[in-house]
Amino acid sequence: MAPLFSLLSLSSIIPSSAQGSGFKSLHSYRSGYFGAAIKLQPGYTAGVITSIYLSNNQDHPGNHDEIDIEFLGTTPGKPYVLQTNVYIRGSGDGFFVDDVPIRRYPRKSDATYPTRPMYVYGSVWDASSWATENGKYKADYRYQPFIGRYRNFRLQGCTIQSPNYCKPPSTSPSGYGSLSPQQFAAMQWAQNNYLIYNYCHDPRRDHTLIPEC
Template sequence: MEQRGTLLIFVVVVVVLVAGSAVQPSGAQPSPGYYPSRTIRSMAFGEGYNNLWGAQHQTLSPDQKALTVWMDRSSGSGFKSKRSYRNGYFGASIKVPPGYTAGVNTAFYLSNNELYPGKHDEIDIELLGTVPGEPWTLQTNVYVRGTGDGRIIGREMRFHLWFDPTADFHHYAILWNPDQIVFLVDDVPVRRYHREAAFTYPDREMWAYGSIWDASDWATDGGRYKSDYRYQPFVSRYSELKIAGCEVGAAASCRPVPASPSGAMLSAQQNAAMLWAQQMSMVYYYCQDYSRNHANYPEC
């Protein structure tokens, strides 16, 4: 009887192990079914961008297609697209530094702050540094007409990513079209911000930017942890720089980069992948923050 019981337990364990091996791990990234990063060619840095500040904290790869930027006590660094756009796909593969990186902000974003100071629009992807043992945070944000003069109305959604962004390059992109903004990570849509009304949607020309800078006053746990320059330099790397879309001077016939295989709204497969990313990784969403004045957010 004891032998039969032992055999039965063995069979059950084998069945469970075999069944488990056939199941996709819960953390496995789903296929979005559409891969715009694969259809848009990478450009040399100088083809699309210029240094904006901190040139002494930038180095280009020999083929001019990868940029290394770093932050130390003296400075960070930033770059800006040569041209402005009225819509488009803007992407970069980014690898951020490991270890103690509290306060470090590695950003890739669209903005017109130099053209409209105090009343600018902005679409942000920001990788926010951390302390050892805690994850980096991916912050997405949308500003619309007027983030200066003490009236800062951000629309943040934050994620703890399903991978280690310090271990390898991952592709982060903003797809900005007349009717929606889609934030993508390795082609997986993690957030969609759609146009509800003109006053809640950025539709003026913008430039693309990248930067590394000290955001100690807010970036890590609300500013609890600051940049510690005993660990400098903090080095981030950009490659696979991609821009496609309509420049401000483009003909009226210029068409935006499609958001899905059908060309308009996200497909069912993309929406399923986005739901997975938000359920798996989202840690903050401004529409669910009732400490904020929701009169500022009619889209919620």
């Protein structure tokens, strides 16, 4: 199991349009608990995404799995929007912010759950076409550099080199894989007060294509 460790702040700077910068873990993981303290840049950051995510695109280009936590840039006076995504073979169990669960992605079928090893990434990049109010506000390079600071990394899990008996740490105080009653109540509070959009509740979506809902 990889240890808990801490690093100095890492700054990521976008050098030009349609580019970005980031980092990647040395090992890929079969399972685990991953996180970091991320300080977002204030002011005008429209069109710019600061993220931490898991992906195996390097090993499976065009057919990869990905689990994202993304902070969508904003304009002065408006809060950042936090977005979570799960992509399966080109199309996590839980997401936490300040140790409060905000979303669960239960394993309802192998077809809708990532099972292949993934690396841990962090990045700051230009997504002006959609990131801020559906692309209404674009990245303005007069405000660069755009900097995301990452520290207190947590990479605790089973790498592809770990023995088969390796088990990832539990996110629940009870030690079980599911959320505790207190955590479940906290997640409901977060969703009731801060959730903007959930594709599972979108009547415009074809729900036969999203069995995980």
